[in-house]
Amino acid sequence: MSGEELSALGRLTTEVNLEPGQIVFREADESSFLFNVVRGLIRLSKLLPNGKRQITGFLYHGDFLGLTIAGNYPYSAEAIVPTQLCRFSRSGLMQLFEEYPKLEHRLLALASNELIEAQEHIVLLGRKNASEKIATFLLMLSRRFGSTTDGTISLDAPMSREDMADYLGLTVESVSRNLSQLRRSRIIRLPEPRHIEILKPERLEEMAEGVDPNLRPAA
Amino acid sequence: MSGEELSALGRLTTEVNLEPGQIVFREADESSFLFNVVRGLIRLSKLLPNGKRQITGFLYHGDFLGLTIAGNYPYSAEAIVPTQLCRFSRSGLMQLFEEYPKLEHRLLALASNELIEAQEHIVLLGRKNASEKIATFLLMLSRRFGSTTDGTISLDAPMSREDMADYLGLTVESVSRNLSQLRRSRIIRLPEPRHIEILKPERLEEMAEGVDPNLRPAA
DNA sequence: CGCGTTATTGAAGTCCATCAATGGCTGTGG
DNA sequence: CCACAGCCATTGATGGACTTCAATAACGCG
Numbered sequence: 178m179s180g181e182e183l184s185a186l187g188r189l190t191t192e193v194n195l196e197p198g199q200i201v202f203r204e205a206d207e208s209s210f211l212f213n214v215v216r217g218l219i220r221l222s223k224l225l226p227n228g229k230r231q232i233t234g235f236l237y238h239g240d241f242l243g244l245t246i247a248g249n250y251p252y253s254a255e256a257i258v259p260t261q262l263c264r265f266s267r268s269g270l271m272q273l274f275e276e277y278p279k280l281e282h283r284l285l286a287l288a289s290n291e292l293i294e295a296q297e298h299i300v301l302l303g304r305k306n307a308s309e310k311i312a313t314f315l316l317m318l319s320r321r322f323g324s325t326t327d328g329t330i331s332l333d334a335p336m337s338r339e340d341m342a343d344y345l346g347l348t349v350e351s352v353s354r355n356l357s358q359l360r361r362s363r364i365i366r367l368p369e370p371r372h373i374e375i376l377k378p379e380r381l382e383e384m385a386e387g388v389d390p391n392l393r394p395a396a
Numbered sequence: 397m398s399g400e401e402l403s404a405l406g407r408l409t410t411e412v413n414l415e416p417g418q419i420v421f422r423e424a425d426e427s428s429f430l431f432n433v434v435r436g437l438i439r440l441s442k443l444l445p446n447g448k449r450q451i452t453g454f455l456y457h458g459d460f461l462g463l464t465i466a467g468n469y470p471y472s473a474e475a476i477v478p479t480q481l482c483r484f485s486r487s488g489l490m491q492l493f494e495e496y497p498k499l500e501h502r503l504l505a506l507a508s509n510e511l512i513e514a515q516e517h518i519v520l521l522g523r524k525n526a527s528e529k530i531a532t533f534l535l536m537l538s539r540r541f542g543s544t545t546d547g548t549i550s551l552d553a554p555m556s557r558e559d560m561a562d563y564l565g566l567t568v569e570s571v572s573r574n575l576s577q578l579r580r581s582r583i584i585r586l587p588e589p590r591h592i593e594i595l596k597p598e599r600l601e602e603m604a605e606g607v608d609p610n611l612r613p614a615a
Numbered sequence: 616c617g618c619g620t621t622a623t624t625g626a627a628g629t630c631c632a633t634c635a636a637t638g639g640c641t642g643t644g645g
Numbered sequence: 646c647c648a649c650a651g652c653c654a655t656t657g658a659t660g661g662a663c664t665t666c667a668a669t670a671a672c673g674c675g
Contacts, residue, residue: 223515227606229523233515246508251515278497281504288507289465295514296442296452296470302521303565304448307663338622346522348664353623370622370671387446526631557654567632572655589639589654 182277189269195256202243204253210264211243217260218335221252222343232344234294235336237321241287258335302346305387310345311355312384315365319375330375338370401496408488414475421462423472429483430462436479437554440471441562451563453513454555456540460506477554521565524606529564530574531603534584538594549594557589 193212195201201212204223219236233252236242242254274281301313323330334341338349345352356373359365364381366374375381412431414420420431423442438455452471455461461473493500520532542549553560557568564571575592578584583600585593594600 223519225519225523225606229606231519231522233518244508245512246505247512251512274501278500281497281500282493285500285504285507286465288504288511289463292507292510292514293464293466293470295511295518298518299452299514299521300442300444300450302518303450303562304444337620343522349622350624350665351663354663357623387444387448568654569633569656570631573631576655 179279182273182280185273185277186263186265189265189273191264193262193264195260195262197256197258199256201254201256201262202250204251205249208243208245208248208250209267211241211267211270212254212265213263214238214240214242215261215263217262218257219254219260219262220257220336220340220344221254223252230343231346232340233298234291235344241284244284244288244291257340305385307345307347307351307355308358309385309387310347311352311359312381314341314345315359315373315375316378316381316385318373319378323375328376330378332373332375334371334373398498401492401499404492404496405482405484408484408492410483412481412483414479414481416475416477418475420473420475420481421469423470424468427462427464427467427469428486430460430486430489431473431484432482433457433459433461434480434482436481437476438473438479438481439476439555439559439563440473442471449562450565451559452517453510454563460503463503463507463510476559524604526564526566526570526574527577527603528606529566530571530578531600533560533564534578534592534594535597535600535604537592538597542594547595549597551592551594553590553592 214236221234222232319330322332338352342349342352364377440453441451538549541551557571561568561571583596
């Protein structure tokens with residue numbers, strides 16, 4: 178965004194800091210505020226009446242949340258790690274739209290990207306099996322959090338196995354089993370549960386596409 | 397939209413007519429055009445390398461498609477029944493945005509609604525079992541196509557069992573079995589495969605929420 | 616140290632997919 | 646008009662993938 182737009186935004190903005198587990202807002206709350214993630218990690222989730230949870234997305238630096246036309250949030254938002262947000266009021270944003278029509282263009286672009294991500298999530302949930310889901314997810318994590326050194330990608334996954342399961346439409350046990358299977362196949366290493374090293378990204382790419390159903394331990 | 401906006405749109409518009417099965421565009425095609433559904437039914441789908449298909453949405457009168465910022469369509473679009481579309485070029489739309497900033501506001505609202513629908517689809521695929529999926533889907537159909545007469549909702553479902561399965565992340569057999577189960581439970585009637593009568597919408601509502609896992613035949 | 620939370624692993628069960636056969640409907644051509 | 650092919654939908658039998666239930670292990674924190 179332009180400097181002028183940003184500073185106009187800045188005047189409407191309140192900084193919000195959250196500890197792990199803290200709630201930004203709950204599903205069905207009145208959507209009075211919009212937020213922009215400055216740093217940290219947010220999970221968006223929906224709860225079914227029977228208690229099952231589905232995580233619809235993870236939000237990082239630069240992502241918007243609460244960007245809804247409806248009067249109520251369609252999902253809950255919670256911090257996974259210490260997180261800083263910029264908060265601004267819906268009404269303030271509407272005024273800004275009057276002054277800076279380009280802003281609306283940016284938000285449309287953002288929404289369009291979110292839509293594409295949602296559709297990939299839909300494909301993952303509807304048509305991938307557990308190992309394909311895990312492979313796809315690890316590659317997604319590696320793009321966000323990964324740092325590569327001599328061929329292996331190292332990453333700190335901030336979320337729990339339960340978060341992964343609720344994002345992937347699996348149980349914690351299935352997530353754990355599949356990660357263990359990848360470890361035994363020497364495709365990843367797991368020095369600690371939340372630190373993952375990807376030794377063979379190309380194998381994960383194959384698995385994510387469903388090319389290689391039967392993975393056997395390396396010789 | 398205002399009359400002025402609509403007529404400005406109209407000048408850029410080409411009418412497109414499609415027969416069942418005809419393709420509007422394919423995934424990864426260059427996204428030169430946007431479309432608005434005038435009448436008929438469009439399915440959006442993505443194909444995995446292994447041949448599995450996921451339908452990400454059904455589009456009806458008034459829905460937009462091809463609304464992407466990226467240069468390529470993220471999904472394929474095909475007509476299910478005889479369908480009429482309005483086609484206009486991306487560049488033409490961009491010019492219109494200059495003249496009528498409100499238009500962009502409308503599109504943002506549309507994108508926001510699509511996002512909410514996508515998230516409900518995600519919950520359905522990730523955390524609902526087959527019967528919950530079917531119940532949810534029938535209620536969705538009834539809202540779009542249903543006509544109520546003395547308590548029972550009558551609807552003509554234009555899509556095949558395979559389309560339903562690919563939308564719900566199931567197989568045709570599972571869709572068929574679950575519909576038969578609902579028929580035996582006297583919750584729906586199936587005079588013909590694509591004509592559905594919902595006798596007990598309230599039962600479907602319960603099932604969709606996962607409240608009533610064990611459905612037994614009516615006395 | 617002991618408790619609570621998170622992660623892993625094992626054993627058993629269930630739901631849905633797969634494989635296979637049948638029936639109904641439509642359209643075409645003999 | 647009927648025969649037959651092709652498609653769609655349904656139903657049955659079987660198997661497998663993932664869940665469920667349960668136990669154990671690892672880790673942090675009072």
